[in-house]
Amino acid sequence: MDRTDSQHVAQVLVTCPPMQRAIARYQAILEKNRIEATCPEMVQELSESELIAMLKDYDGWIIGDDPATERVFRAGTNGRLRAAVKWGVGVDNVDFDGAKACGLHVQNTPGMFGDEVADVAMGYVIALARHTFEINHGVHQGQWPKPTGLSLRGTTAAVLGLGDIGQATVRRLLVSGVKPLVYDPNAQTPVDLQNQVERLEWPRRIGEADFLIVCCAMNAANRGLINADLLRQCKRGVRIVNVSRGPLIDESALCDALASGQVQSAALEVFEREPLPSDSPLRQFQHCLFGSHNASNTAEAVDRTTHKAVALLVEQLKQPSR
Numbered sequence: 466m467d468r469t470d471s472q473h474v475a476q477v478l479v480t481c482p483p484m485q486r487a488i489a490r491y492q493a494i495l496e497k498n499r500i501e502a503t504c505p506e507m508v509q510e511l512s513e514s515e516l517i518a519m520l521k522d523y524d525g526w527i528i529g530d531d532p533a534t535e536r537v538f539r540a541g542t543n544g545r546l547r548a549a550v551k552w553g554v555g556v557d558n559v560d561f562d563g564a565k566a567c568g569l570h571v572q573n574t575p576g577m578f579g580d581e582v583a584d585v586a587m588g589y590v591i592a593l594a595r596h597t598f599e600i601n602h603g604v605h606q607g608q609w610p611k612p613t614g615l616s617l618r619g620t621t622a623a624v625l626g627l628g629d630i631g632q633a634t635v636r637r638l639l640v641s642g643v644k645p646l647v648y649d650p651n652a653q654t655p656v657d658l659q660n661q662v663e664r665l666e667w668p669r670r671i672g673e674a675d676f677l678i679v680c681c682a683m684n685a686a687n688r689g690l691i692n693a694d695l696l697r698q699c700k701r702g703v704r705i706v707n708v709s710r711g712p713l714i715d716e717s718a719l720c721d722a723l724a725s726g727q728v729q730s731a732a733l734e735v736f737e738r739e740p741l742p743s744d745s746p747l748r749q750f751q752h753c754l755f756g757s758h759n760a761s762n763t764a765e766a767v768d769r770t771t772h773k774a775v776a777l778l779v780e781q782l783k784q785p786s787r
């Protein structure tokens with residue numbers, strides 16, 4: 466590709482680390498569509514001011530977990546920006562109204578990670594029930610721990626969210642003999658799960674659950690939904706798994722509940738702030754299992770999603786300029 470032919474080569478900023486890592490495999494399709502991708506060095510996301518400084522020089526943006534605010538879109542569209550795709554499912558970081566006000570129609574890639582994230586959720590359920598991570602830690606330290614576990618069969622799990630990930634998680638729970646109580650005001654129950662799950666209005670009968678599994682989308686209305694009041698309504702010794710978004714749980718309330726034993730243990734894949742700050746109070750709890758917002762990261766899922774994101778980007782760039 467002639468990089469000097471800027472009239473015909475669309476410049477695209479990729480601020481999504483998983484896609485950055487996969488980009489080499491997409492060089493041919495990008496070149497065929499006369500797209501040149503730039504991948505700035507980053508850990509999890511860029512700041513609003515960094516994006517404002519950069520975006521005006523790009524025709525397209527593949528958004529990761531960055532603050533995709535109206536100010537950022539405005540800075541971009543005051544320059545050349547005319548296409549924007551959110552790599553992945555969660556769109557809690559995207560101001561769609563703000564984008565629309567700037568003439569941008571942002572698209573995401575829904576339905577990409579159901580099985581992958583549900584595998585991690587189920588792995589966490591088993592790890593919390595059987596103390597897998599404490600045993601691993603102890604053996605690494607030269608000990609031979611024998612904590613008594615909880616048999617999954619016959620237990621109950623409250624599943625918050627019955628979207629792609631929630632459905633895949635429920636299927637795994639059923640195989641293990643766990644009874645799902647499902648909370649989702651919008652999703653239809655898929656045919657194969659009808660008669661197998663109880664649909665309830667949040668948080669009815671939450672006190673029956675041995676596990677609380679958080680798999681719903683995050684929005685302005687459900688930030689901090691798992692708060693001190695809700696935790697008090699849970700069964701004493703409940704185990705909590707969060708694979709969707711950190712701010713759904715009030716971490717300070719969770720720390721109090723872990724300290725008092727109201728929550729027996731927690732497996733957190735996502736956090737209020739990512740990466741998890743070194744001084745996070747959560748770090749004092751040995752019975753808190755941490756992930757690194759990595760549940761979607763398999764080679765297959767990243768390829769599937771990158772393929773979709775590139776296809777959407779190419780389509781958007783083909784549209785006549787605003």
Ligand SMILES: NC(=O)C1=CN([C@@H]2O[C@H](COP(=O)(O)OP(=O)(O)OC[C@H]3O[C@@H](n4cnc5c(N)ncnc54)[C@H](O)[C@@H]3O)[C@@H](O)[C@H]2O)C=CC1
Pocket residue numbers: 553554555556575576577578579582625626627628629630631648649650651652667680681682683687690708709710734735758759760761762
């Ligand atoms: N840990 C990770 O790497 C990943 C995390 N995610 C997160 O998981 C979320 C869910 O993903 P999918 O299931 O694929 O999305 P989805 O769009 O298929 O389903 C989300 C569901 O959440 C429900 N929901 C929203 N607010 C709710 C509430 N207050 N109570 C109960 N249900 C509620 C919606 O009705 C919808 O059915 C994403 O929005 C994203 O934030 C997604 C992919 C990977």
Ligand SMILES: O=C(O)C(=O)COP(=O)(O)O
Pocket residue numbers: 481483529530552553554555556578758761
């Ligand atoms: O798709 C999502 O919402 C995810 O959380 C996974 O993607 P991410 O690693 O957050 O860019």
